[in-house]
Amino acid sequence: MKVGLQLHLFAIASESLVAVVTRNLTQEMARLLLIKFLDLIFNNFRGEVPSWFGFLHELQFLSLKNNSFTGPLPSSFFNISKLEMLNLAFNSVGHIPVSLSNASRLERLELSSNLIQGSIPNEISNLHKLNWLAIKYNQLTGSIPLTVFNIFRIEVISFTGNSLSRSLPNGLCNGLPNLKGLYLSINKLHGHIPTSLSNCSQLQLLGLSENEFDEPIHSEIGILSKLQQLYLGTNHFTGIIPQEIGNLINLMELWMEVNQSQSPCKIKGLIPNDFGNLSSLLDLDLSENSLAGSIPTTIGNLRNIQHFNFRINNLTGFIGDHICKLQHLGEIYLGQNQLSGSLPNCLGNITSLREIHLGSNKLSSNIPPSIGNLQDLVVLDLSSNNMVGSLPPKIGNLKAVTLIDLSMNQFSNGIPRKIGGLRTLVHLSLRHNKLQGSIPDSMSIRVGLEFLDLSHNNSYVFGKTSKPKVFECFCQQIVWYRRGKRAPQQANSLSTITRERISYYELLQATDDRSDSNLIGSGSFGSVYKGILRCGTAIAVKVFNLQLDAAFKSFDTECEFLRNLRHR
Structure with missing residues (x-):
């Protein structure tokens, strides 16, 4: 009879719990005395974790992941002498009892994404068979006890996303020959990285980002030859990048970004030439440091790299042709440096490129025509440089x-007609150049275009039908108007006034291409037209004459006035 009851209730647990997702677990399940495997994940069971789980002495696997359990873990939980796996992730459990140490056969303990407070109990070191310990994204405080690093069989330790503080123990990894993953990111740990970390010879992932570590990164880190992922970003490290990191030939991800906040020295010096040895590297982020010198030619050896980010540093020199060897590269982030010279002509040969961020440098010469080969390119940012010449037609x-x-920049001549055929284009800024001539008629039907800025160029007209010397500076204006009826509304209904973004094409239609019959009035800096949107809303559109320098000031003044305007 017991076996029949066991199988019946297990079927309910695995297939029919949707009908009872908002109820507490029934105590009838305590009669499953022979059950070994119980999986109740992704339901909405609530209330405190039932203490009667402690009566299921044959239980080996218990997962209550993704429910709404609250309160402390009952001490009786850890009287289940045969329990090997316990998963309570994504609940609201708030305490770990000292009796945890009684579960001597426990191999995997997963308590992530709860509300667990207090310090890590020293008694956790009594779980001698533990190989997985994860209490990430909780509210742990205090230091990490050295006893955690005495669990001989442990392979993964994850305390990411807590408020753990103080420094790491000096004996770190002395007794952990099997440790493969150490996740300590997003805490308040400080001090130096212990050199004893190099004793973790099997370590594959080391996550120390978003802490307060300082002092230089020690060269012993290059001993961890099996390391595949190294995250050291957003700390207070100083000094130079040790060239021994180039010995980590299995490394696939290296993040050392943003190591300058509150640090007087920052990470500085050169990008090590030995980085070229990291042939397995897919992702390299050294952004927001104080790195100087040129991009080493050995970067061209990273044949598998897909993303690199060196933005906001002090890098100088040219972007050499060696970058064109990176045929799997998807994103280039080199903005806000001091790079100079021309873009490599071969840049268009990296057909995998999706984003190019090279703004705020000192690049000169023109845009290579090969840029038109990048059929998958989504973002092209070359702003705030010294680039010259015509915009290549192949940009279309x-x-x-x-x-x-x-x-x-210093681009001159006209806007290529093909730009108007870019159906996916949302944002186009060509301001502060030396462009001249007519805006292509094809741009007037770019319905999806949300932002267009052609200000501070030479004289422009919009096709043959445009009023001379007049051009709307932004394709999407911010227009204040009443929703709903075309007729004037009463004062008590003005609460529905809202800010809307209207495409340039819709403004043309609403004003009948700014016909004279819709002209309301003209002033020193432009004209105002009335119009009716497709939804029936009446609007007024002001068009500035950008040949008058004072029009820019007038535009700024009116925007500031509208920004501060408060309707009843």
């Missing part, structure tokens, strides 16, 4: 592009 071949920012 970027069929996937959504953002083009070429502002703050």
Whole structure:
């Protein structure tokens, strides 16, 4: 009879719990005295974790993941002498009892994403068979006890996303020959990284990012030859990047970004040439440091790399042709440096490129025509450089592009007609150049275009039908108007006034291409037209004459006025 009851209730637990997802677990389940495997994940069981689980002495596997359990873990839990796996992740459990140490056969303990407070209990070291310990994204405080690093069989330790503080123990890894993953990111740990960390010879992942570690990164880290992922970003490290990191030939991800906050010295010096030995590297992030010198030519040896980010440093020199060897590269982030010279002509040969961020440098010369080969390119940012010449017509071949920012350069001549055929284009900024001539008529039907800035160029007209010397500076204006009826509304209904973004094409239709019959009035800096949107809303559209320098000031003044305007 017991076996029949056991099988019946297990079927309910595995298939029919949807009908009772908002109830507490029934105590009838305490009669499953022979059950060994119980999986109740992804339901909405609530209330405190039932203490009667402690009566299921044959239980080996128990998962209550993704429910709504609250309160402390009952002490009786850890009287289950045969329990090997316990998963309570994604609940609201708030305490770990000292009796945890009684579960001597426990191999895997997963308590992540709860509300667990207090310090890590020293008694956890009595779980001699534990190989997986994860209490990430909780509210743990205090230091990490050295006893945690005495669990001989442990392979993964994860305390990411807590408020653990103080420094790491000096004896770290002295007794952990099997440790493969150490996740300590997003805490308040400080001090130096213990050199004893190099004793973790099997370590594959080391996560120390978003802490307060300081002092230089020691060269012993290069001994961890099996390391595949190394996260050291957002700390207070100082000194130089040790060239011994180039010995980590199995490394696939290296993040050392943002090591300058509150640090007087920051990470500085050169990007080590030995980084070229990291042939397995897929992702390299050294952004927001104080690195100087040129990008080493050995970077061209990273044949598998897909993403690198060196933005916001002090890098100088040219972007050499060696970058074109990176045929799997998806994103280039080199903005806000001091790079100079021309873009490599071979850049268009990296057909895997999706984003190019090279703004705020000192690049010169023109845009290589090969850029048109990048059919998957989504973002092209070359703003705030010293680039010259004509915009290449092949820029119109970027069929996937959504953002083009070429502002703050010295580009001249006209806008290529093909730009109007970029159906995915949302943001186009060409301001502060020396462009001249007519805006292509094809741009007037770019319905999806949300932002267009052609200010601070030479004289422009919009096709043959445009009023001379007049051009709307932004494709999407911010317009204040009443929703709903066309007729004037009463004062008590003005609470529905809202800010809307209207496409340039819709403004043209609403004002009948700014016909004279819709002209309300003209002033020193432009004209105002009335219009009716497709939804029936009446609007007024002001068009500035950008040949008058004072029009820019007038535009700024009116925007500031509207920004501060408060309706009843």
